[in-house]
Amino acid sequence: MYHPQGFLFTKKVQVMTKQDYSEQLRDKRWKLKRLDILRRDGFKCQICGYFGDRVNVHHLKYTGMAWDAPDNDLITLCRECHNKLHTDKWPVGKSLAELIALYYGEEIH
Ligand SMILES: [Zn+2]
Ligand SMILES: [Zn+2]
Numbered sequence: 001m002y003h004p005q006g007f008l009f010t011k012k013v014q015v016m017t018k019q020d021y022s023e024q025l026r027d028k029r030w031k032l033k034r035l036d037i038l039r040r041d042g043f044k045c046q047i048c049g050y051f052g053d054r055v056n057v058h059h060l061k062y063t064g065m066a067w068d069a070p071d072n073d074l075i076t077l078c079r080e081c082h083n084k085l086h087t088d089k090w091p092v093g094k095s096l097a098e099l100i101a102l103y104y105g106e107e108i109h
Helices: 004-010 018-025 028-040 079-086 096-108
Strands: 055-059 074-078
Touching: 028 055, 028 074, 055 079, 074 079, 079 096
Parallel strands: none
Antiparallel strands: 055 074
8 A cells, every 4th residue: 555654754754734833833842942942032033133022933943843943943033033034035044143144234235
């Protein structure tokens, strides 16, 4: 019998749907991890410096479950910066330093 999913698993390719991911974000383990990161970053957007309640924790890289990500791969972002990342205005896979350079480049011009 042919199992397309089985094939993907043997190839160790991780398939993650949007739904899986939003379920992960509702998990208690993620909520605790998220709070750790917000505290570490002082509830401030790490790109533009916005401080307030409209901040999110963003994954610079996705490795396994949302809460398993190393702290270095997680950053606090305001809604505006976060949207820029997720609408591909800023390319995904950039380091925080590269994103800051992009942000300030954009502000100057
Ligand atoms: Zn920001
Ligand atoms: Zn994000």
